[in-house]
Amino acid sequence: MMASLDHTCLVCGHVGFEPHFDVLLRCPGCGFVTARLDERLVVGELYGGDYFTGGEYLDYLADEAFFRKNFHRRLAGLRRQCGGGRLLEIGAAYGFFLDLAREYYTAVGFELNPDAVRHAQQVLGLDMRSVDFLAATPGDLGGPVDVTVMWDVIEHLERPDRVLAHIATLSRPGALLCLTTGDIGSSLARLRGPKWRMIHPPSHLHYFDRGTITRMLANCGFRVVDVRAVGVARSVRQVLYSLLVLGMGMRRAYEAACRMVPIAWGFTLNTGDIMQVTARLEPAVTSQSVYRGA
Secondary structure: OOOOOOOEOOOOOOEOOEEEOOOEEEOOOOOOEEEOOOOOOOHHHHHHOOHHHHHOOOOOHHHHHHHHHHHHHHHHHHHHHOOOOEEEEEOOOOOHHHHHHOOOOEEEEEOOOHHHHHHHHHHOOOOEEOOOHHHOOOOOOOOOEEEEEEEOOHHHOOOHHHHHHHHHHHEEEEEEEEEEEEEOOOHHHHHHHHHOOOOOOOOOOEEEOHHHHHHHHHHOOEEEEEEEEOOEEEEHHHHHHHHHHHHOOOHHHHHHHHOOOOOOOEEEEOOOOEEEEEEEEOOOOOOOOOOOOO
8 A cells, every 4th residue: 555645544544644744644534644655665665674683672582571571561461351262473583482471372473574483483383374374264363263463563554454455364263463552543643643653654654643543443343332541661782873873874873872781771660642442353353354444
């Protein structure tokens, strides 16, 4: 999808967007915000190279302890709602969440980055797949899915509506879906405006608030049962890299700062602009796609 002023909204179907800041578009019908792209997105090139090693993240593997800290907390929440069964992760990166989840679930992950897939398969011994998720069937996964997670993934998907609709076809009635993404309707996002840290297409393509994510999920058969702002554990070096290198192009300043910052330094902070959304598949939505868009 290459969004333009006359594009059809993925959430409400309204035809026509309004300019929003310099690089975004906003649907006047429902408020959904998406990136305005001048060129066709090549997903494989964007996520298949150095995405985890300097492109978006400084060093994903080096921050394993911080990711696992986040995932331990999220897994505990999932287990309170669904203690076992088949778990599916979309955008599973190096497999840190799947590695924790497989103690309680039969876990399968899908990921585009080949280095991340190799690590998950060869080092962690996980069932990680690099094939097209939209071609997967319940038989490919061993049966209907009980839990699906997407941690900081939906904003990257070219067609999140199609992915959500396909998850519905793979899931049992009442199955759980849990995701995290930025909240463009949060106080911090509204205060920062075009300088909000989450605005950086083409990596981040779509920008949801609580209303638009609820509506898109409902379009695909999912009923939202909880939305909350959550804290995220991060390394100090990753924060500095995002601010100084990716945000301001000040690599020398970053390198100077890192000489004073141990790798193990980090913190957990809830800035109110990352939301965790939990939804359940309505019982009537099974076995066939509910998506009706183009």
